[in-house]
Amino acid sequence: MTTRIFGDIPGVVEGDEFQDRQHLHDVGIHPPLQAGISGTANEGADSIVLSGGYEDDSDLGDVIVYTGHGGRDPATERQVRHQTLTRGNMALARSQVLGLPVRVSRGHQHPSLLSPTSGYRYGGLYRVEDHWYETGRSGLGIYRFRLVKLTADLFGPATREDSESLGPAARKLVTVQRLVRDTAVARQVKEIHAFACQMCGERLTSPAGAYAEAAHIRPLGAPHHGPDILTNVLCLCPNHHVLFDLGAVSIQDDFSLIGMDGILRRHRRHLVDLVHIQYHRERYTCGQIVPFFQAESR
Amino acid sequence: MTTRIFGDIPGVVEGDEFQDRQHLHDVGIHPPLQAGISGTANEGADSIVLSGGYEDDSDLGDVIVYTGHGGRDPATERQVRHQTLTRGNMALARSQVLGLPVRVSRGHQHPSLLSPTSGYRYGGLYRVEDHWYETGRSGLGIYRFRLVKLTADLFGPATREDSESLGPAARKLVTVQRLVRDTAVARQVKEIHAFACQMCGERLTSPAGAYAEAAHIRPLGAPHHGPDILTNVLCLCPNHHVLFDLGAVSIQDDFSLIGMDGILRRHRRHLVDLVHIQYHRERYTCGQIVPFFQAESR
Numbered sequence: 318m319t320t321r322i323f324g325d326i327p328g329v330v331e332g333d334e335f336q337d338r339q340h341l342h343d344v345g346i347h348p349p350l351q352a353g354i355s356g357t358a359n360e361g362a363d364s365i366v367l368s369g370g371y372e373d374d375s376d377l378g379d380v381i382v383y384t385g386h387g388g389r390d391p392a393t394e395r396q397v398r399h400q401t402l403t404r405g406n407m408a409l410a411r412s413q414v415l416g417l418p419v420r421v422s423r424g425h426q427h428p429s430l431l432s433p434t435s436g437y438r439y440g441g442l443y444r445v446e447d448h449w450y451e452t453g454r455s456g457l458g459i460y461r462f463r464l465v466k467l468t469a470d471l472f473g474p475a476t477r478e479d480s481e482s483l484g485p486a487a488r489k490l491v492t493v494q495r496l497v498r499d500t501a502v503a504r505q506v507k508e509i510h511a512f513a514c515q516m517c518g519e520r521l522t523s524p525a526g527a528y529a530e531a532a533h534i535r536p537l538g539a540p541h542h543g544p545d546i547l548t549n550v551l552c553l554c555p556n557h558h559v560l561f562d563l564g565a566v567s568i569q570d571d572f573s574l575i576g577m578d579g580i581l582r583r584h585r586r587h588l589v590d591l592v593h594i595q596y597h598r599e600r601y602t603c604g605q606i607v608p609f610f611q612a613e614s615r
Numbered sequence: 616m617t618t619r620i621f622g623d624i625p626g627v628v629e630g631d632e633f634q635d636r637q638h639l640h641d642v643g644i645h646p647p648l649q650a651g652i653s654g655t656a657n658e659g660a661d662s663i664v665l666s667g668g669y670e671d672d673s674d675l676g677d678v679i680v681y682t683g684h685g686g687r688d689p690a691t692e693r694q695v696r697h698q699t700l701t702r703g704n705m706a707l708a709r710s711q712v713l714g715l716p717v718r719v720s721r722g723h724q725h726p727s728l729l730s731p732t733s734g735y736r737y738g739g740l741y742r743v744e745d746h747w748y749e750t751g752r753s754g755l756g757i758y759r760f761r762l763v764k765l766t767a768d769l770f771g772p773a774t775r776e777d778s779e780s781l782g783p784a785a786r787k788l789v790t791v792q793r794l795v796r797d798t799a800v801a802r803q804v805k806e807i808h809a810f811a812c813q814m815c816g817e818r819l820t821s822p823a824g825a826y827a828e829a830a831h832i833r834p835l836g837a838p839h840h841g842p843d844i845l846t847n848v849l850c851l852c853p854n855h856h857v858l859f860d861l862g863a864v865s866i867q868d869d870f871s872l873i874g875m876d877g878i879l880r881r882h883r884r885h886l887v888d889l890v891h892i893q894y895h896r897e898r899y900t901c902g903q904i905v906p907f908f909q910a911e912s913r
Contacts, residue, residue, distance in 0.1 A: 358824075402822060410823035415802070448823070504713070521854060523863035525708035525746070528654075555853035556819060565821035599883060 321348075321356070325362050331468045334433050335422075341366070341437055343606035347422055352520045353386060354405030361417045362408035362445075365464075366437065369426035370394070370466060371460070373453045375540070376429045381421065382540060383454070385409070385460030399458035402450075406460045412414075413445035414563065418467055442467045447536065449564075449600035502545055504529030506552045506587060516566065516574060521554060526568040530558045534593040541596075549592040561611065564601030568594045574604055618861045619646075619654070621661050622716050622740060627737040630841070632731050633720075639664070639735055645720055652703030659715045660706035660743075663762075663894060664735065667724035668692070673729045673838075674790045679741065680838060682751070683707070683758030697756035700748075704758045707912035711743035712861065716765055741764045745834065747862075747898035800843055804850045804885060810836065812852035813880045814864065814872060819852060832891040839894075846888040849879075862899030866892045873900055 326345045341347040347364045348355050356362030367374060371384040385406035388398040402410060412419055421440040423432040431440055443464040452460035512527035513520040521528040532553045535543030545551050553561060560566045568578035570591055573580050575598070583589065624643045640644040645662045646653050654660030665672060669682040683704035686696040700708060710717055719724065719738040721730040728836040729738055741762040751757035810825035812819040829852045833841030841847050851859060856863045864874035868889055871878050873896070 325759050335845070407823065414821060414823045415805075507713075519854070521858060521863070523712060523861035524860060525705065525712045525861060528712050528857055528861065553855050556817070559826055559853050560819060560821060563821035563823060563826065 333439045336436040343530045356408030357405035361412035364420040366422045367427040368424035379466040381464040383462045396457050397454040409462045410448050418442040506550045509587045510552040516557040519554045532558045535596045549593045567602040629740040631737045634734040654706030656705035657711040662718040664720045665725040666722035676763040678760040681760045695755040701792050707760045716740040780806040804848045807885045808850040817852045830856045833894045847891045865896045
């Protein structure tokens with residue numbers, strides 16, 4: 318491939334089947350013949366293939382928790398080292414940061430109702446919503462990526478769409494930007510901190526009043542299942558919310574900040590649970606807690 | 616009402632009909648008996664009623680462009696002054712900033728297929744996605760609010776939901792946070808500026824690389840229909856993206872910044888169209904261009 322294509326491939330639609338990896342390569346859905354992740358750390362990942370090789374994968378159709386590659390002994394296929402945020406893993410993380418769409422194909426060996434009975438089936442476009450590090454079933458560290466299906470007609474044709482063409486097929490994608498949740502908890506944490514970021518102290522103001530975001534420390538929803546309670550949220554500016562979600566900043570048990578100078582600003586009416594902070598630090602903070610720097614290959 | 620309820624009212628479901636405003640008041644859907652907007656500048660708006668009084672309203676069902684109140688002569692009901700960002704208008708803007716849900720009810724006088732044949736019908740929860748100032752059909756300034764329906768099962772039950780209970784009915788809301796669009800244009804503007812914010816120069820970095828957002832100057836989609844081209848985007852950090860979208864910052868024709876010190880950082884490979892900058896400034900920048908400060912009443 319001379320140019321990496323992100324998004325749909327002209328002439329291929331969701332559900333199309335291909336007899337083998339060569340065929341997936343030839344039509345341009347998944348360029349590499351062996352690797353499960355197509356892409357580079359610099360450009361991002363454009364495509365993945367689910368082929369049943371990773372016991373930690375979880376595929377619910379619209380949501381996939383995909384296990385990164387690396388750390389396995391090529392002879393036995395067993396994991397023998399921690400995975401690292403390199404190569405395909407970094408490519409998927411980069412697609413998250415850049416908001417790039419990732420093509421997903423399923424092989425017949427992959428356990429899912431959406432898998433074909435033979436060969437491979439193209440499953441459409443997903444976005445990488447999250448990535449983190451955890452201990453897999455082998456007892457060794459793995460990277461996991463949460464992919465969520467992009468749906469072309471998410472809101473129907475009448476809504477604001479920020480629609481855009483991705484590649485020559487000009488498929489319309491519907492996205493929602495920064496719809497901030499509101500719960501009593503979110504309102505409460507913003508009020509306690511008077512809309513000032515607990516990391517940098519910045520308070521954004523607008524003609525319609527102050528703006529801040531309530532950031533969950535341990536994420537809501539599967540597989541993290543963080544609680545939506547005051548001890549699991551922080552009041553952050555959008556910049557530090559992004560950096561916190563990406564693991565660029567985190568918090569030590571003494572509330573000093575990781576990845577930036579300073580200490581978390583606290584308030585006596587807002588206790589923060591150290592168990593949730595540890596959860597974030599262990600899974601999202603690269604290079605601080607877990608060994609990220611071994612060489613490996615998939 | 617002693618406590619303002621945001622979100623659903625227990626025992627009332629979408630489609631329920633009410634014979635008059637007193638009835639809407641009694642069940643708690645829309646507390647005030649006359650005003651079209653329920654809420655305060657401090658708390659935000661919890662409910663609106665569409666009753667056909669504003670010729671500039673536009674109701675597509677899932678998307679409503681709602682005209683603010685004020686500026687009308689009570690005797691003739693004709694607009695005689697510019698509207699201002701005060702009272703109910705400020706309450707709706709505040710709901711946008713805080714991400715609060717707004718109940719929408721339609722009266723039989725309001726021209727929509729969703730209006731009842733008599734009385735009022737509750738139409739469900741919406742979020743305020745945007746607000747701006749423009750010249751209405753009367754030739755005088757009006758505020759407009761773009762409301763988008765909140766859908767409980769937007770992604771189906773399998774996806775990450777950040778679900779949360781709003782009020783005693785514990786309705787589940789599905790939200791998507793900060794799904795960043797990617798187009799060739801967005802990638803291009805980020806690369807040209809090396810992911811540095813064109814307003815503050817900040818460049819967010821993470822273990823998965825640099826992060827920035829492509830902000831459209833004239834918004835995409837109805838009714839703005841800004842083009843998705845390089846001359847209509849800026850490379851911004853999340854903080855300045857929020858502030859730009861809320862009209863807290865904007866740009867003069869000489870590229871000096873409004874609402875903050877400094878000048879827009881430019882690059883010879885990235886021309887910015889002054890026509891789009893003027894569009895943003897006139898509609899989103901409060902108090903800079905248009906007269907916002909007359910007293911008025913609805």
